Amino acid sequence: MADEQRKIAFICSKGNLDMAYPALVMGWAALGNGIDVTIFFTFWGMDMINKARIDHLEIPPVANASMKMNMMGVPGYVGIPQFLGAFPGMTPIATSLMNKKMKDLGVPTVREYLEMLVDGGAKLYACKMSVDMFGLKKDDFVDGVIDIVTAGDFMDMTEGAQIIFI
Amino acid sequence: MATKTIAGKTVQVNDEGFMTNPAEWTKEIAIEMAREEGIESLTDAHWKVIDYARQSAASSGASPTLRTITTGSGVSTKDLFALFPKGPAKKVAKIAGLGKPEGCV
Numbered sequence: 001m002a003d004e005q006r007k008i009a010f011i012c013s014k015g016n017l018d019m020a021y022p023a024l025v026m027g028w029a030a031l032g033n034g035i036d037v038t039i040f041f042t043f044w045g046m047d048m049i050n051k052a053r054i055d056h057l058e059i060p061p062v063a064n065a066s067m068k069m070n071m072m073g074v075p076g077y078v079g080i081p082q083f084l085g086a087f088p089g090m091t092p093i094a095t096s097l098m099n100k101k102m103k104d105l106g107v108p109t110v111r112e113y114l115e116m117l118v119d120g121g122a123k124l125y126a127c128k129m130s131v132d133m134f135g136l137k138k139d140d141f142v143d144g145v146i147d148i149v150t151a152g153d154f155m156d157m158t159e160g161a162q163i164i165f166i
Numbered sequence: 167m168a169t170k171t172i173a174g175k176t177v178q179v180n181d182e183g184f185m186t187n188p189a190e191w192t193k194e195i196a197i198e199m200a201r202e203e204g205i206e207s208l209t210d211a212h213w214k215v216i217d218y219a220r221q222s223a224a225s226s227g228a229s230p231t232l233r234t235i236t237t238g239s240g241v242s243t244k245d246l247f248a249l250f251p252k253g254p255a256k257k258v259a260k261i262a263g264l265g266k267p268e269g270c271v
Contacts, residue, residue, distance in 0.1 A: 025270055032232050032267070034253025107271055108233070116233070119243035 007036040007161035009154075014166060015047030017057040017098055017110075022166050024113040031120040038161065039117070040154050041145075042127035045166075046134065049126060049141045054111050058095040061085035071097060111142070118144035125149045125157075173198040177263075184265050188223060191263025199261045205250065208261075212249055215241055219262040229264040231255070233271045 008030050010023040027037045047053040061067050062085040069078045084090065099109075108116065118124065124145045126136075131148050138148055149157075170179045173194035178186045185191060196216060200208050208216070218239035222230040232255050236243050250257040255267050 028232075029255075029270060031247070032253060032255030034256070106233070116236075116243050120247050 004160075005036060006034075007038070007158070009038040009040065009158040009161040009163045011040045011042060011163065011165045012045035012048055013043045015044035015053070015057060017059040017095060019166060020048050020057050020110050021102075021107075021113075023164070024110065024117065026164070027117050027122055028113065028120070031117065031122060036161070037117065037120075037122040038125070038158060039122060040125050040127060040149075042130045046126055046130055046136065046141075048110060049114070049124060049145050050136070051140060051142055054114070054142060055109070057110055058091050059098050060091045061094045062090075067094065071101075114142060114144060123157075125154065127151070127154075180265075182266070184260055185263040186265070188220070188263050191220075195263060196261050199263075203250075203257045203260060204252070205257070205261075209249075211241070211245065212261075214239060215246065215249060215258055216262045219258050219264060223262070223264045228268040229259050229266060231267045231269040231271055232258075234267075234269070 008027070010027060012020070012023050014020070023039055027039060030037050041049050047057060059067075061080050062082060064085075065079070067080060068074075069080055070076065102109075107113075114124070126138075126141060126145055126148045128148050128150045131137075138145065168179050168181070169176050170183070171177075173192065175190070175192065175195060177190040177195065180186055185195075197208055200206075200212070205212070215235060218241075219230050219235060222234060222238060230238070232243070232246060235241065235258065236246055241249075246254050246258075250261075259266055
């Protein structure tokens, strides 16, 4: 192992269910390998730490060209017509489908994953500008979010870190 | 395949120093491996994790992930990271004479 402590910082800017997982999976792998992990939540990414939103992240089928009907058992790569994706109920269907797949694979929920990361030593921060814009307070966030910080603070605290924007 | 002499025994290891034959593992090797990983002495709590990891690997054929260890052994994530600081995934596997954990969680 190199003498210098390896550090990784993730910037989570998306609140869709499928975009919540990359930082959680990689962050957990990083902790397991002895790498320091900092996660900065900004804009829609704050849904991942918002108490009221964390258990209700969704994946909409509209404008998602990769989501095919084979996920629902239809053979081949048949697309979901966009107008169908816009029907009420389609987003909850896609969301419950994804949640079920994750559960079957033994993948924790976003809430549980974040708790594991915090227990493993990951440091979580919320973005000040986004917090102000959405009218949120620190109380709105799950335990483990250390502070609300500015972009400049984030730059200071991630000196020497590899930064991954999601 | 490289070999390594540890605790008076010559065992097969891969490029990263993980043992490749779990049957060659002994408790003495675990103690020595732990020292190499910066853990001076193995307590009962360490052994609980190591024993569980070996049992899990023996029954499933795969080196357990951290989540497999925490859910299966009852050792909390916090405790696991405190017992095997700075990278428990690799450390537990190495000390338990197993390969790198197979799986992402």
